[in-house]
Amino acid sequence: MRAVIVVPSIVLAATLLVAGCAADAGPTSTASSAASPSSAANPGATGPSASAGTSAAPAGAPDGGTTGGTFSATDVAWLQLTVAMSERLQPVLDLVPDRTTDPAWRRLAARVDDACGADLVRSRRLLAESGAPETNPHEGHDMPGMVTAEELTTLRDTTGPRFHRLVAAHLRAHLTQAVRIARAEQQAGANPATKALAATVVRDGTAELARLDQLDRPPGTTSAR
Template identity: 70%
Template sequence: MRVHVALLMTAVLAAGCAGGPSSTTDESTPPLPTPAAATPSTGAFSPTDIAWLQLTAAMTQRLIPVLDLVPTQTTDPTWHGLAARVQASNRADLARSHDLLGEAGAPTTNPHEGHDMPGMITADELAALRSTTGKAFQRLLATHLRAHLAQAVKIAAAEQRAGVHPDTTALAAAVIRAGDGDLARLDQLDRPPATPRPT
């Protein structure tokens, strides 16, 4: 699997599994479910396609517990709305990734379990978010969400360039569109207040 991740990352950026398993793992990370039956698509899957599907699924699994915290850690309805939007699109993408992995005959287990990679929320970062509320939580959330979205867009662009399976590259295009939109919304929401002009 590390070879497949390297193929994907070499196509775009030098990243992948950062070292070995992390010393801490988050037990609340949802397990990979068995893929649902999917309508078969045309074309064969390349190692890059499978590596991207597995990596993007692993990243999303780390993000969802963070988004689950938003309703209890902040009362700001704009952050609630953004989190709900990001979570809905990511859950849909995760389900589609699982469908495609099932179609490819790839393992349903998470090959990145316990690995901390760019864009992934670590167990320590999740713990910090759980112990923070209000504006401090929003600032931390913005940092981690921006890192996740930027990395998700970056590796999806790699899949678009190097992938061969049409439905997988189409999913990558959808991830890019949603990620770019969410990054723009995040920038609007997390913009520092304007400095009053001197009178």
């Protein structure tokens, strides 16, 4: 039996967010260890600092409500991963209005789309403020919570109840992983504005997961709308 490694939150941030994006890594290969929920929710854990490579933020009060301060390697890596995950989810959300007439599913997709878009804008602004390269280090990588090209092709060819099931699975995977890594950023990050964004991701993601649970119920049960 394979041992499950529980990684302290600060080590999780250093490994998952900084070096955990191996090219062509499948979703299950990373999720079972580095992205374990128990490791992301261990506020008392100790470990090597992930903020060794901090860079000074530009002077002055930036626009959009952000604050000054330094950005640790964890902050930058979390922001980069948040951008990559949000960009990968967008094509899924774009399909919902044309694939379903169910108002509850449309409302859910619209809320997630709005939150995802706002997070994307803030993440890109903070990355620019940090001085990080504009290139996406996760380009072409299939990581936990990301929809693969093959899955998106299948979704585009699907309608009806099966479409709802697939969308629910993709949304749940994305939101669950987004909340996990945002909690790690809250615990191990350094920049106040980046940690505030992580708190927003946790709050909104947790709320949408609860709504998704109401919609994605087994046949024959009643969903609250």
